[in-house]
Amino acid sequence: MAFPYSRYRRGEPVARVAFNMRPLDRPWGGGNWWLTQIVGHLRKQGYDVRFDLKRDPDCIVVVDPRVGGNVVFGHKEIARHKARHRGVRCLHRINEGDMHRGTPMMDEPLAEVNEVADHTIFISEWIRDYHAKRWFDRSRPHSVILNGANPTIFNAAGSEELPESGPMRLVTHHWSNNPRKGFDVYAEVDRLIAEGQLDGVELWVIGRWPDGIEWRAARTFEPVAGPELAALLRQGHVYLTASRFEAGAMHFIEGVQCGLPLIYHDDGGGIVELGRRYGIGFRDDIAAAITTMRDRYPEFRRAVLADPPSGDTMCRSYQAAIDNFLARPEPTTAIPPTRAHGHSARRPQEVRRLAAALALIAAIAWCCLLFGVGLDDLTDQHTQPGVIFSIVILPLCIIAATYGLWRTIWSGSQGPGSPPLRARFRRWDS
Numbered sequence: 238m239a240f241p242y243s244r245y246r247r248g249e250p251v252a253r254v255a256f257n258m259r260p261l262d263r264p265w266g267g268g269n270w271w272l273t274q275i276v277g278h279l280r281k282q283g284y285d286v287r288f289d290l291k292r293d294p295d296c297i298v299v300v301d302p303r304v305g306g307n308v309v310f311g312h313k314e315i316a317r318h319k320a321r322h323r324g325v326r327c328l329h330r331i332n333e334g335d336m337h338r339g340t341p342m343m344d345e346p347l348a349e350v351n352e353v354a355d356h357t358i359f360i361s362e363w364i365r366d367y368h369a370k371r372w373f374d375r376s377r378p379h380s381v382i383l384n385g386a387n388p389t390i391f392n393a394a395g396s397e398e399l400p401e402s403g404p405m406r407l408v409t410h411h412w413s414n415n416p417r418k419g420f421d422v423y424a425e426v427d428r429l430i431a432e433g434q435l436d437g438v439e440l441w442v443i444g445r446w447p448d449g450i451e452w453r454a455a456r457t458f459e460p461v462a463g464p465e466l467a468a469l470l471r472q473g474h475v476y477l478t479a480s481r482f483e484a485g486a487m488h489f490i491e492g493v494q495c496g497l498p499l500i501y502h503d504d505g506g507g508i509v510e511l512g513r514r515y516g517i518g519f520r521d522d523i524a525a526a527i528t529t530m531r532d533r534y535p536e537f538r539r540a541v542l543a544d545p546p547s548g549d550t551m552c553r554s555y556q557a558a559i560d561n562f563l564a565r566p567e568p569t570t571a572i573p574p575t576r577a578h579g580h581s582a583r584r585p586q587e588v589r590r591l592a593a594a595l596a597l598i599a600a601i602a603w604c605c606l607l608f609g610v611g612l613d614d615l616t617d618q619h620t621q622p623g624v625i626f627s628i629v630i631l632p633l634c635i636i637a638a639t640y641g642l643w644r645t646i647w648s649g650s651q652g653p654g655s656p657p658l659r660a661r662f663r664r665w666d667s
Contacts, residue, residue, distance in 0.1 A: 250285035252563055255294035257315075259307040268332055270462075270487055271551075272300055274387055278552035279559075290318045296559055299329040299354065302346035312350040319353060326562055329354035334367050337417055337482040337506065348372040356562055358382050358555070360485035361507025367484075380558060383511060385551035386491045390464055393496030393542055396471040399534050403437070407527070408473030408497065410443035410488055411480075412460055419479025419502060420446055422523055423455070426477070429524060430454040438527060440477075443469055470495040475516075475530055479523075482506045494545045498537030500526050515541050 260273040276286050287294060288309055297315055304311040319325055329351050333343045347368070351357060357379040359365035369375050399405055407426065411418045423442060429435040431453035440455040443466065458469060470476070476492030477500045485507035493499055499516030500523075501508050512518060516537050519526035530537070 251283045252296060252559070253285045253287065253292060253294040254279060254296045254298060254559065255287045255290055256298045256300055257288075257308060257310050258300035259288045259309060261307055268300065268487075270386065271330075271332070271384065274548050275552055275555055278549075279556065282556060290314060293322060294325060295563055297325060297327045298559075299327065299350055302343075302350040312346075312353060315350070315353045326355045327353050328559065328562060329357045330360070331357060331364060331368065332360045332484045334364055334482070334484055336367060337480075337484065338415065339417055344368070344371060356380070356558070358558060360384055361510050363507040363510065364484035367506075382551060382554045382558070383546065384485050384487050384490050385546040385548040386487060386494050387548045388494065391467050391470070391491045391494040391548075393471070393494070393545070396496030397474060398538065399474040399531070404439045405437060405475060405527075405531055405534075406439045406441060406473045407475050407477045407500070408441045408443070408470055408492060409477045409479075410458075410466065410470070410492075411446070412444055412488075414445040414447045416447050417481045419481065420450060422479030422502070423477070424450055424452075426523060426527075427452055427455045435524060435527060437531075441469070441473060466491070467495055470497065473497055475500060475527075475534070478502070478505065478508060480505055480508060483508050485510075490546045493541055494547070496538070496541055496545075498530065498534060498541055500530055511546065514544070 256272065256276065258268075258272060260276055261269050262273075279286050285292075290297070290310060297318070299311075299315070301308045302311055315327060319327065331347060331351075333347065335341050335344045348371075351373070355378065357373070357377065359368075359379065359381050361383065362381050365373070365375075365379065365381060373379075397406075409419075409423060414420075423440070423446075426435070426438075426440050430438055430440060441458065442452065442455045443458040444460045461469065470492050473492070473495075474497065476489055476495075476497040478486075478489040478492075479502045480486060480488075481502060481504045483506040489499060489501065489508055490511070493511070493515050499512050501512035501516060501518050503509065503518045503520045505512060505518075509518065517526050517530055517533070
């Protein structure tokens with residue numbers, strides 16, 4: 238797809254995309270694995286992917302609003318950059334909410350950084366509706382793209398099927414030890430198995446869990462990721478998630494892609510949107526859900542194998558969103574007023590107006606002085622008017638005119654939504 242204002246000349250990337258978060262090569266939650274996938278996909282497709290605001294990115298992608306650690310820039314830096322470069326667009330992916338965490342730490346930062354976003358992508362309809370009830374205006378440009386895991390790692394090849402006779406192995410895994418991940422239910426299943434109330438059922442727990450839980454019958458594993466995690470999941474028969482109020486999550490998707498039908502909580506938030514396709518929901522009676530799954534296992538196993546989620550599909554959807562986003566002739570939303578380090582982030586038009594005003598003031602003062610003292614006195618540097626003109630007024634005129642011209646030609650736009658001229662210098666029209 239060629240962008241309407243031009244395409245890059247040969248040898249240059251399709252587009253420059255700057256993510257505000259660096260991926261980590263270790264277990265670090267579903268958001269990190271999404272980032273690893275999309276970065277690898279875009280690079281393979283010819284995009285220049287960076288994790289800073291240098292080299293004038295065409296698109297900025299906000300992954301996490303909380304600056305620190307591997308989150309390298311945030312709301313203030315993006316606001317300043319957009320004020321200087323009107324052609325850049327900002328895409329905001331939202332995969333969090335305070336309701337799941339049970340702490341007031343995400344909603345407000347998400348709302349703040351969304352002020353500089355031109356388009357918002359939610360990872361489920363549930364999390365979109367959640368934020369729409371609190372701060373997000375649904376009339377603003379947005380879309381929903383469901384999660385998917387890397388299919389080269391998480392796939393059903395070699396997965397075990399539930400035998401007609403033998404135990405049904407339930408598997409769950411979490412990097413976070415947040416109690417709302419469903420550990421109360423996992424502990425209940427562990428108790429029922431230990432007390433003999435769930436005959437023919439095993440429970441595997443991979444990852445971390447809250448302090449105070451003492452497993453009685455469950456088999457536990459340290460946190461693992463990638464192929465090692467996928468190998469463990471494929472040894473299970475059914476994936477169990479009791480996580481509540483999830484924006485979308487990645488853990489259950491990894492299980493489903495490894496061929497495991499799903500048992501999920503009815504208060505799972507975004508999990509429910511995919512869960513309905515692949516399994517059974519429950520609210521209070523987990524034992525009944527497990528029994529029903531055993532009876533209907535072949536049905537849900539076929540559904541999982543026929544049309545599983547896919548990280549490839551997800552990545553293509555994000556790539557299409559970025560391409561369509563950049564193809565629009567102008568940003569979809571104006572940059573709202575922001576305050577960076579205590580100073581208002583002026584837009585380029587305001588700076589040019591200021592420069593023009595300074596030039597006008599200097600010109601008026603020059604004319605007044607010229608008509609008041611005469612040209613000979615003005616240009617004679619041995620007179621007081623000439624000294625004022627040479628030292629104060631003339632340099633002020635030159636500085637104001639030069640700065641205004643630079644802001645207009647180099648950093649400004651040639652029309653609403655057009656890219657800066659320097660972007661045109663490095664592109665050639667199709």
